[in-house]
Amino acid sequence: MTAEGYLLRGGRVIDPRRSLDAVQDVLVRGGEVVSVSDRPLAADGARELDVSGLWVCPGFVDLHVHLREPGDEGKETILTGTRAAVAGGFTSVVAMPNTRPPNDSALVTRLVQERASAARLARVFPAGAISKGLLGEEMAELGELAAAGCVCFTDDGRPVMNAGLMRRVLQYARALGRPVMVHEEDLTLSAGGALTEGTWATRLGLMPIPRSAEVTMVARDLVLLEEVGGHLHVAHVSCAESVGLLRAAKARGLHVTAEAAPHHFTLTDEAVAGWNTDAKMAPPLRGAEDVAAVRLGLADGTLDAIATDHAPHGILDKHVPFAEAANGVVGLETALPLTLALVRSGVLTAARAVELLSSGPAAAFGLPGGHLAPGAPADLTVINPSAEWTVDPHRFQSKSRNTPFAGMRMVGQVVHTFVGGRPVWFEGALGKESS
Amino acid sequence: MKPRARQSLLTTEGMSRADVESIFVRARLHARGLETGRSVRALEGKVVANLFFEASTRTRLSFERAAKALGADVLNFTAQTSSVSKGETLLDTVRNVEAMGVSTLIIRHSASGAAYLASRHVQCAVVNAGDGTHGHPSQALLDAFTLHERWGALDGRTVAIVGDVLHSRVARSNLYCLLALGARVVFAGPPTLMPVGLEELGGRVAPSLDAALEEADAVMVLRVQGERQTAGYVPSVREYARLYGLTAERAAKLRPGVLVMHPGPVNRGVELAPEVADGPGNVILAQVSHGVAVRMAVLEACA
Numbered sequence: 001m002t003a004e005g006y007l008l009r010g011g012r013v014i015d016p017r018r019s020l021d022a023v024q025d026v027l028v029r030g031g032e033v034v035s036v037s038d039r040p041l042a043a044d045g046a047r048e049l050d051v052s053g054l055w056v057c058p059g060f061v062d063l064h065v066h067l068r069e070p071g072d073e074g075k076e077t078i079l080t081g082t083r084a085a086v087a088g089g090f091t092s093v094v095a096m097p098n099t100r101p102p103n104d105s106a107l108v109t110r111l112v113q114e115r116a117s118a119a120r121l122a123r124v125f126p127a128g129a130i131s132k133g134l135l136g137e138e139m140a141e142l143g144e145l146a147a148a149g150c151v152c153f154t155d156d157g158r159p160v161m162n163a164g165l166m167r168r169v170l171q172y173a174r175a176l177g178r179p180v181m182v183h184e185e186d187l188t189l190s191a192g193g194a195l196t197e198g199t200w201a202t203r204l205g206l207m208p209i210p211r212s213a214e215v216t217m218v219a220r221d222l223v224l225l226e227e228v229g230g231h232l233h234v235a236h237v238s239c240a241e242s243v244g245l246l247r248a249a250k251a252r253g254l255h256v257t258a259e260a261a262p263h264h265f266t267l268t269d270e271a272v273a274g275w276n277t278d279a280k281m282a283p284p285l286r287g288a289e290d291v292a293a294v295r296l297g298l299a300d301g302t303l304d305a306i307a308t309d310h311a312p313h314g315i316l317d318k319h320v321p322f323a324e325a326a327n328g329v330v331g332l333e334t335a336l337p338l339t340l341a342l343v344r345s346g347v348l349t350a351a352r353a354v355e356l357l358s359s360g361p362a363a364a365f366g367l368p369g370g371h372l373a374p375g376a377p378a379d380l381t382v383i384n385p386s387a388e389w390t391v392d393p394h395r396f397q398s399k400s401r402n403t404p405f406a407g408m409r410m411v412g413q414v415v416h417t418f419v420g421g422r423p424v425w426f427e428g429a430l431g432k433e434s435s
Numbered sequence: 436m437k438p439r440a441r442q443s444l445l446t447t448e449g450m451s452r453a454d455v456e457s458i459f460v461r462a463r464l465h466a467r468g469l470e471t472g473r474s475v476r477a478l479e480g481k482v483v484a485n486l487f488f489e490a491s492t493r494t495r496l497s498f499e500r501a502a503k504a505l506g507a508d509v510l511n512f513t514a515q516t517s518s519v520s521k522g523e524t525l526l527d528t529v530r531n532v533e534a535m536g537v538s539t540l541i542i543r544h545s546a547s548g549a550a551y552l553a554s555r556h557v558q559c560a561v562v563n564a565g566d567g568t569h570g571h572p573s574q575a576l577l578d579a580f581t582l583h584e585r586w587g588a589l590d591g592r593t594v595a596i597v598g599d600v601l602h603s604r605v606a607r608s609n610l611y612c613l614l615a616l617g618a619r620v621v622f623a624g625p626p627t628l629m630p631v632g633l634e635e636l637g638g639r640v641a642p643s644l645d646a647a648l649e650e651a652d653a654v655m656v657l658r659v660q661g662e663r664q665t666a667g668y669v670p671s672v673r674e675y676a677r678l679y680g681l682t683a684e685r686a687a688k689l690r691p692g693v694l695v696m697h698p699g700p701v702n703r704g705v706e707l708a709p710e711v712a713d714g715p716g717n718v719i720l721a722q723v724s725h726g727v728a729v730r731m732a733v734l735e736a737c738a
Contacts, residue, residue, distance in 0.1 A: 199632030203448070205547035205569025205604060208630065275548030319526060319556075321546030323567065 004045040005029030005421060011051035011382065015058060016355035017363075017371040026056055028378035031420040036372055051382055054415055055350070058358040058370050059091025059379030062332065063181075063259055064156070064235055064307035067093075067124070069115060070108065071100025076312040076399045078112065081332075082121035084310070084398035086425040088332040089414040091379035092123040092362070092369055093310075097134070097150075098157040104129035104140040106148035113149060121424050123379070125151040125367060127181065130169050136161055139169060146176040151365050154181035156235060157282075157327075159217060161187055167224045174230035179257065179365060181233040184217035184242070185283065194323045196284040200269040206322060211290070214283050215241040222249045225256060233364065234258040236309050238283040240293030247302040257364040258297075259307035262331055262338035263404060265294045271404050277318045277325035279404040281311065295347045298356055305361035308335045312400030330398050337410035340385055344411070350385075357381075378421035387413035397430070442737050443561040445551050447572045447611040455615050459580055461732035462725070469504060469728060476506035477735045481538045484510040486528060487564070489545040493699055493723065494564050494574070498541050501730035507738075510537065529553040538738050542566070547604075560737040568602050574698055575608035577729040579616055581722050582653055585694060590617035595647040596638075598657030598679060598706055601628040602664045605698045606657055610638050623647035624657070625679055627668040644679055645688075653694040656681050659706050676705045686711040694718050 005028050013024040013036060025041040027034045035041055067081035076084075078095075085093050095112055097103030103112065109126045116124035128145030130153045132138045142153055153173055160166040160182060173180045193209030195201040201208040218234060222245060225232045237243060237260050249256050263281065268288050271279040279285060297303040311328025318325050339357060342348045348356070358381070362370025369379040391408050393401035417425035424431045447455075468474035483502040487495050495511070502509045512532065514524075529540055539560045542550045547567030554561040565571040582589055594613050600606045600622050613620050614637045622633055623641040633640055641647035648654060659665060659675060669675045676682070681695065686708065689695075695707075695717045703709045712719065 197631055199635045202630040202632040203607070203636065205567050205607060207568070207601075275551060319552075321525065321544065321549045321552055321567070323546050 007043045007046040007048045008051045011056035013056045014354045015372040017359045028421045033376045057354045057381045060089045060357040061092045061361040062090045063094045063361045065093040065310045067095045078115040079119045080399040084332040085122040086417040087397040089381035091419045096156045097129040109148040130155045152179045159185040170230035179231040179233040184214045189213035211239045218242045231255045238264045243293045243297040257304040259305040261309045275322040282327040304364045306356045337412040340412035380418040382416040445563045447608045458732045462728040465731040466728035474504040478505035478507035481507045483507045483539045484537045487513045487543045497726045533557045570608045571604040575612040577726040592652040593619045595651035596655045597623045599628040655696045
């Protein structure tokens with residue numbers, strides 16, 4: 001079936017990279033986009049799909065996903081995680097290295113790549129560790145990791161507290177042409193904390209994490225970046241001041257990119273009411289001003305990507321008192337409707353929303369895909385922007401259920417996801433050949 | 436108390452004046468019963484379990500005394516939380532104990548929200564006997580009851596809560612309870628141990644300890660939780676005692692009739708000078724004896 005390809009007929013094609021937003025036909029064949037045209041294309045043996053009323057977008061790219069394999073297969077595997085990815089419209093994901101063992105060697109990188117190839121769903125780009133064992137002490141063998149295919153370096157989940165190491169990693173990674181992705185959290189400021197400093201932390205009796213824990217580290221790393229060059233990528237930006245620092249740094253021409261997670265642009269710390277451990281993550285949910293600033297940063301280009309920080313956990317990690325619960329929420333299968341909510345509320349244009357999910361992240365890390373032009377890989381996400389549904393975590397493709405959005409009404413649903421021209425998610429279900 | 440399938444006492448937040456006063460009415464009755472040795476055997480045939488995952492002597496004894504005075508059988512469980520799978524232990528323990536036919540679980544735990552979490556996984560009533568730095572509702576009720584018995588009413592009175600507010604579940608629970616009864620609450624303590632948002636919750640932060648003491652009708656002195664919790668927040672316990680303790684000098688400046696309270700156990704010479712702990716105005720032992728009567732009222736409501 002794949003051999004003949006697909007003709008997507010009459011959809012609203014949004015390709016932010018070339019400012020295209022129009023009803024067009026798209027023909028994919030042989031793993032590539034063959035033709036995008038405002039004149040009706042001949043099917044010429046391809047299977048025709050009527051996608052009128054739907055949006056045809058470049059496949060979504062998530063720069064920040066925890067697939068948990070190797071080591072925590074009870075929470076997620078590369079297979080279940082990439083099922084969740086394609087269900088959420090993501091054709092490419094960057095897999096964080098905080099597995100067990102961590103991805104600080106080419107052996108682990110290859111294992112991730114092999115499992116991803118076997119799954120035949122989303123493309124998986126491994127992220128390599130910054131430091132050996134993610135301990136924040138000695139630099140990992142970044143050259144070997146890059147050669148094995150790691151697309152960035154990060155100790156995500158943990159900050160690089162050692163400024164000297166951070167400076168040298170920026171220098172070293174620059175020569176390898178890879179971004180250094182940072183989880184910004186000064187552990188001396190966040191120590192013992194469980195929720196952002198504010199009335200909710202005080203009410204719930206949770207030790208506060210001041211916003212300065214993130215902001216001072218963003219400031220530090222921008223100073224280092226300005227001094228030594230390289231490419232800094234700031235993960236899951238959650239504070240208004242961080243957005244401000246990034247905006248100023250970009251204006252000065254620094255090579256910095258940044259992402260925000262749907263939970264940080266949707267929820268405030270109030271979502272933790274009732275010690276809801278499904279709303280516990282690092283960085284924590286912040287206040288309304290921070291949510292507004294992150295949204296503005298997404299709109300004005302300060303932030304380059306929406307990334308889910310998909311972090312599966314089971315009940316052993318979540319059905320415990322809040323302070324003891326693991327950080328993280330699953331996000332792949334709810335990112336699209338949460339992003340579209342920003343379109344409906346006037347924060348983002350449709351084109352900007354699609355950009356933040358596809359070409360923005362692809363460009364930030366130099367990944368293939370992210371656009372819909374002849375010759376591009378046939379990674380496509382077809383969405384129904386007005387389909388309504390209710391989040392039922394038990395229907396997730398992900399192995400884990402830890403979402404703060406359970407029971408919430410969502411608008412916007414993924415209809416088809418094509419990876420390399422193959423319909424891995426088709427008519428709202430796993431594609432036959434991939435189930 | 437929040438209406439639930441089975442009445443539980445998890446927090447004082449959201450309690451109305453009527454909720455609190457109905458506890459007081461029963462507590463007054465129980466206090467008389469304790470004096471005369473003729474208590475209402477309201478829990479005859481019921482089983483109450485004391486689940487103390489965190490060490491405590493007086494609160495556990497107080498609840499045990501209250502439950503027995505009401506005629507209940509009491510199961511006692513004490514365990515230090517282990518470093519692994521604490522939550523699993525918590526939920527497994529509460530489900531197991533419930534399965535023994537317990538009508539009320541009294542839970543003390545070092546983590547905020549623990550009693551609430553437990554209440555979501557059992558059918559029986561849950562009484563929060565202190566959860567982390569979140570709440571200690573029976574303590575707040577007995578504190579307010581003590582003031583109520585002294586003053587007749589709390590309306591318009593000012594209660595100063597002084598010390599390590601950041602780590603204090605007693606401070607939080609008292610705030611809501613005192614506000615519900617029409618009192619004003621002013622906080623004072625080391626700035627590093629003052630959580631943000633107290634004003635939004637209805638309290639006020641005094642510019643200094645002396646300013647708070649000056650306007651107080653009662654002073655609640657919070658316990659210094661020991662070196663562990665104050666380490667890094669204040670230079671030393673010695674300096675804390677000097678700058679933020681209720682010393683004899685400070686106590687001497689209190690207006691006549693000002694009540695001095697402490698949730699116990701007192702670190703004599705740290706947050707409270709010995710002569711102040713035993714001095715005029717102290718109602719610390721009255722708090723303890725009222726505690727039994729108030730907890731009887733609580734258990735009666737949560738059986």
